[in-house]
Amino acid sequence: MGESRVVWLEKEQFVAFDGGGHSVVVSSQNPENAVGAKPSDLLLMALASCTAVDVVRILTKQRQVLTGLEIVVRGSQEADPPWRFTDIHLVYRLRGRGLKPEAVHKAIELAEGKYCSVSASLKPQVKITWESELLPEAG
Numbered sequence: 650m651g652e653s654r655v656v657w658l659e660k661e662q663f664v665a666f667d668g669g670g671h672s673v674v675v676s677s678q679n680p681e682n683a684v685g686a687k688p689s690d691l692l693l694m695a696l697a698s699c700t701a702v703d704v705v706r707i708l709t710k711q712r713q714v715l716t717g718l719e720i721v722v723r724g725s726q727e728a729d730p731p732w733r734f735t736d737i738h739l740v741y742r743l744r745g746r747g748l749k750p751e752a753v754h755k756a757i758e759l760a761e762g763k764y765c766s767v768s769a770s771l772k773p774q775v776k777i778t779w780e781s782e783l784l785p786e787a788g
Contacts, residue, residue, distance in 0.1 A: 653668065660682050662675075663675045673686060675687075675688055689726070693737065696765070699765040703760030704741065704760045713745060713752050713753070716786055719741075720740065724738075733774075734771070736776045737775055737776070737777050737778075739778075739780075741779060753781055757781055
């Protein structure tokens with residue numbers, strides 16, 4: 650079972666710790682408190698980073714040479730409290746040497762649809778979609 654802690658600092662500012670003691674600053678976004686990530690944005694970051702780990706792992710196992718990965722994630726929320734996410738869209742931007750589009754597609758599909766615990770926890774209540782872009786290697 651996973652365990653995390655959230656410790657109140659002051660006003661609407663907190664530090665969240667994962668089970669390994671790693672931390673992230675969390676806060677509301679009003680002018681006097683905006684020193685950390687917004688809690689709902691952490692959910693989007695969790696989804697993107699969860700799938701990122703799996704995409705990198707899968708492509709590495711497939712001997713695909715990945716040299717860069719960025720995921721842009723956007724979420725649509727209901728207009729009224731509790732502002733539930735209804736749709737989340739991820740854009741995977743990958744760089745690599747000779748990356749095969751079919752390998753990239755399969756890796757993202759497996760990461761998002763089978764291995765990511767965050768994605769599995771959000772479905773089916775939240776519609777999750779994605780697309781990928783293969784970019785030229787930087788240099």
